[in-house]
Amino acid sequence: MTISVGEKLPDVTFKTMTADGAKDIKGTEIFTAKKVVLFGVPGAFTPTCSNNHLPGYLENHDAILARGVDTIAVVSVNDVHVMGAWARFSGGEGNILYLADGSGDFAKAVGLDNDLSAAGMGLRSKRFSMIVDDGKVTALNVETKPGVNESGAAKILEQL
DSSP states (O other): OOOOOOOBBBEEEEEETTEEEEEEEOOOOOOOOHHEEEEEEOOOHHHIIIIIHHHHHHHHHHHHHHTTEEEEEESSSOOOOHHHHHHHHTTTTBEEEEEEEETOHHHHHHTOOOEEEGGGEEEEEEEEEEEEEEEEEEEEESSSSSSSSSSHHHHHHHHH
């Protein structure tokens, strides 16, 4: 069952790349007592994710933070090394928190997992965005068709 507006996020451990290497980071560390914009993508470096979804958040970084957001984070069912490389390659390192959900624990826990085995991609995340205030989901946008139609930065800006 998909998480709903008003529900608390589960405390799942992600991985993120730091200057000192891979680091575990608990959901409570990211979301407690903070306002966070979290968006999820099916895969780092994939065309829609890299060319259409992530750029909107990079371009609107300052505008999003100006609306009281503490952190902008992206999550994908990729390993921490892929997410670290994507952060560097995209120019988002230091502006967006790149979270690796390598085994899909977060995606499954919030009901946003997506079996893309038929496309040779295995378990992934649905494309989504959400606003999380002190661990509670206050807005949720899940794509129901291919592309970035409901989960982009423009929609988040409308909701903040």
